Amino acid sequence: MAHIHRTAAAPIAPSQITPERVWLTRRRLMGGALTAALAGLAPGAVSATAEPSGAKLAYTPNSRYSVRERPNSFEDITTYNNFYEFGLQKDSASENAGSLRTRPWSVAVGGEAEVRGTFNLEDLLREQPLEERIYRLRCVEAWSMVIPWVGFPLARLLARFKPTSRARYVAFTTLYSPAQMPGQRVKVLDWPYVEGLRIDEAMHPLTLMVVGLYGRVLPNQDGAPLRLVVPWKYGFKSIKSIVRIDFTATQPRNSWNIAAPDEYGFYANVNPRVDHPRWSQASERRIGAPLFAARQPTLPFNGYAAEVADLYRGMDLRRYF
Amino acid sequence: MKLADLNQAQRYRFIYKPAVFIASLAPLAWMTCGLFGWFGASLGPDPVKELEHECGKTALNFLMLTLAVTPLRQLLRRPQLLRLRRMLGLFAFSYALLHFSVYVVLDLELNLRQVGADIVKRPYITIGFTALLALLPLAVTSTNAMMRRLGSRWQRLHRLVYLIAVLGVWHYWWQVKRDIREPLLYCLILGLLLGYRLYRARRAPAAVTSTCGSATAQERTSAPALSPGS
Numbered sequence: 001m002a003h004i005h006r007t008a009a010a011p012i013a014p015s016q017i018t019p020e021r022v023w024l025t026r027r028r029l030m031g032g033a034l035t036a037a038l039a040g041l042a043p044g045a046v047s048a049t050a051e052p053s054g055a056k057l058a059y060t061p062n063s064r065y066s067v068r069e070r071p072n073s074f075e076d077i078t079t080y081n082n083f084y085e086f087g088l089q090k091d092s093a094s095e096n097a098g099s100l101r102t103r104p105w106s107v108a109v110g111g112e113a114e115v116r117g118t119f120n121l122e123d124l125l126r127e128q129p130l131e132e133r134i135y136r137l138r139c140v141e142a143w144s145m146v147i148p149w150v151g152f153p154l155a156r157l158l159a160r161f162k163p164t165s166r167a168r169y170v171a172f173t174t175l176y177s178p179a180q181m182p183g184q185r186v187k188v189l190d191w192p193y194v195e196g197l198r199i200d201e202a203m204h205p206l207t208l209m210v211v212g213l214y215g216r217v218l219p220n221q222d223g224a225p226l227r228l229v230v231p232w233k234y235g236f237k238s239i240k241s242i243v244r245i246d247f248t249a250t251q252p253r254n255s256w257n258i259a260a261p262d263e264y265g266f267y268a269n270v271n272p273r274v275d276h277p278r279w280s281q282a283s284e285r286r287i288g289a290p291l292f293a294a295r296q297p298t299l300p301f302n303g304y305a306a307e308v309a310d311l312y313r314g315m316d317l318r319r320y321f
Numbered sequence: 322m323k324l325a326d327l328n329q330a331q332r333y334r335f336i337y338k339p340a341v342f343i344a345s346l347a348p349l350a351w352m353t354c355g356l357f358g359w360f361g362a363s364l365g366p367d368p369v370k371e372l373e374h375e376c377g378k379t380a381l382n383f384l385m386l387t388l389a390v391t392p393l394r395q396l397l398r399r400p401q402l403l404r405l406r407r408m409l410g411l412f413a414f415s416y417a418l419l420h421f422s423v424y425v426v427l428d429l430e431l432n433l434r435q436v437g438a439d440i441v442k443r444p445y446i447t448i449g450f451t452a453l454l455a456l457l458p459l460a461v462t463s464t465n466a467m468m469r470r471l472g473s474r475w476q477r478l479h480r481l482v483y484l485i486a487v488l489g490v491w492h493y494w495w496q497v498k499r500d501i502r503e504p505l506l507y508c509l510i511l512g513l514l515l516g517y518r519l520y521r522a523r524r525a526p527a528a529v530t531s532t533c534g535s536a537t538a539q540e541r542t543s544a545p546a547l548s549p550g551s
Contacts, residue, residue, distance in 0.1 A: 072366075080366035088500035091365065141498070143367060188499050259499070278445060278496065280435065285428070287366050294369065295430045 054216035059130035059150045065206060066134035067303070071214075072145040072288045078219050080287060082139070083240060084188055085174065085181035086221065092183065093221035100180045100241065102225040111246035112167035115160060121225055124160075125211065128152040132215065133208060138270045138302045140234035140256075144284040149229055150212030155203040163199065163247045170202040171195070171252035172228060173244035189255050195239035196252030196266065197230065198311075206231055206307055232304040234268045265321040269312065270302035274321050333404045341405055345412045348379040349419075369427045376420035377449075381493060381507055383413035384486050388514040395521075407463050410482070414460040417453050417489075445495035452488035455481050486511055 052074040071077075083093035086100075105121040130150050138144045158170065176192035178184040184191045201207060208229040211218055218224040223240025230237050236256050246252070256264035263277055272282045285294045301308050312320075327335065352375055354362035364371040387409040394402040429435050439446045459479055461467070468475050490511050494504035 076366040084499070090367070143370075275442075279443060280439065283432075283435070285367075285369065291369070291427060292430055295428070295432070 052214040052216050054219060056216055057130055057150050057212045059132050059212065059215065062131040062133050066132070066148075067136055067146060069134075069136070069146045071134055071148045074214050076288045077145060077147055077213060078221055081222065082141075082235070083183075083221060083223065085183045085191075085193065085241070087183045088186075088188065094219075096182055097220035097224075099182065100175075100220045100224065102220065102241075105225050105243075107226065107242060108244045109161050109246075110244070111171070111248050112164045113247045114162035114164065124157065124226075128156060128209075130212065132212075135208070135229060135231040136302050137229075137231065137235055137238075138284060138298065140236055140264065140268070140276065140281075142276075142279060142281060142284050142298075143287055144296075144298075145287050148214055149208060149210045150215060150218075151208045151210035151229065153205055154207045154209045154228065155205065157209055158202060158245075158247075161245075161247070166249045167247035168199055169248045169250065169252050170197050170199060171244075171246040171248050172197075172239045172242050173246075174239055175241045175243045190258050193239060193255045194252065195228070195237055195254045196248075197237070198251075199247075200311055201230070201308075204308060204311065206304060232270060232301040232308045234264075234270060236264065237268050267312075267317075267320045269308075269317065269321075270298060271300060271317055271321070272298040273300075274318055329401055333401065338405065338408060341408060345383070345408070348375065348416070352376070369423065373420060373423045373428055376416050376423055377493065378503075380413055380416035380420055381489050383409055383416060384482070384489055385507070385510050385514065387413055387482065388486060388511075392514065392517045411460060411463060414456045417456055421450070421453055445492050448488050448495065449492035452485045452492060455485045455488070459485075483515060486514075 079094040080090045081093055082090065083097070086093040086096040103121075106118050107121060107124060108118045110116050130152055132148055132150050134146060134148045136144060137147050172195045174193040175181065176184065197207070208231075210223070210227050210229045211225060213219060213222055218227065223238075226242045227240040228238045228242065237254070251266060254264075254266055256268075257266055270281075275281050281298055283295050284298045286296060287294075299305070351362065352364070352372055354360050355364035356368060356372065387406055390402055390406040390409065394400050425431065425433075425436050429439075440450045441447070459481060462471060462475060462478060471478065490504065490507045493507060494501065497504055
């Protein structure tokens, strides 16, 4: 498995971060008097910030793979996200995810791998040292956040199952349990939620299996107990509450592509040059940023181009959106 | 002065219209509190989107209310309700303009090139912008002087509001990702409001003309500023 042992790509180059910071600073300066006059308008300045809760995790920060932008507040990250299994509003998950039982939790592994079967989550996590990575998250709806995840590279998990040479893709499935996930009683998507990656994407060192947030156990509403985070793709690729992993020879289906194939592709790489049919992807609004300084240009591959652009060499990204 | 001493016109002028005016400002007051965090109100982690959506939905609500005046005054036999319609229509326009302003100033942060590109390239924004533009002549010609000047053409011009309402609901429907429940509700309400008019027009064209097409002499004299309803 050359993929697994491939040397880690270069850390995110400062050149990719600095211009944005400079840009933001410049925007603030340009805002000048206007910004000063409206300083009191800064959202969040007055709202109470919820403290991170949940059991603390042991982890080491991974600065190689962390951006230097300021992470969003715990409150933003835990009260504003799409998780249609719990409802269709941005705050539905935080309000309804209490009914999700994350222990005991097992993950079924099947398909083109030598090691298959059903595994207890504890067993899967036992030999995985955890690290914190501060990643950008770019939603296909053109908003973004910066999130301090705690997890481990997906490649390390997949290697345990010894995928065969026929394994060209990895498919993931979210829990299906309308009793625990009330949103599944409404058929807005074809439940259960499914997603997939090409095996080289899955094995990429940036691709993270996440079990924590802000140094603590992942809150239910953010995809507990086990979720994927693929920082260079739109958020919907980062499937939550995973109960099944399959190695496949053919490209698996993914829920949003099934729901609206002309709007959401399989690859879903963040790409400012390929617009969503109904809205522009050229820029994004950073949640939690001050008024008049929230909109910023979207970066190719969400700023991770130096690490992942090679995966798509020669591909027409307009076609494989 | 006691309420009983006021005649109908005075009651509308001094009581009902100010009351509706203040009530119509409530959404704006709520959004302002949310934006500044006053009285514990909050617009959530994405205040700009929330503000944008709330202004848009409030504009749609006022459009629906404006269109509900004629059915209500006919069904409840209260022709004087017409006196409130202009205000409701102007609030629809104001909230629509606010919705567009939030989008241009707070959401796109005055990136006018992006605004232009959106209006040209994004059909749902094209539709919404068209509806806003179409509201403009209606707002401009809402004054008594313009009504007198335009005469019978005024009513023909103001029938644009039907098209505007359809565009407005369509604009909402088209930008929704998956949850169509609310746009569907607006569709149903608009269907009822327009269906009522079609039904009336088909069933009794003469009656429609007499109650809507031209106001009674009494209405004309007591409310010269107001249009014949349609």
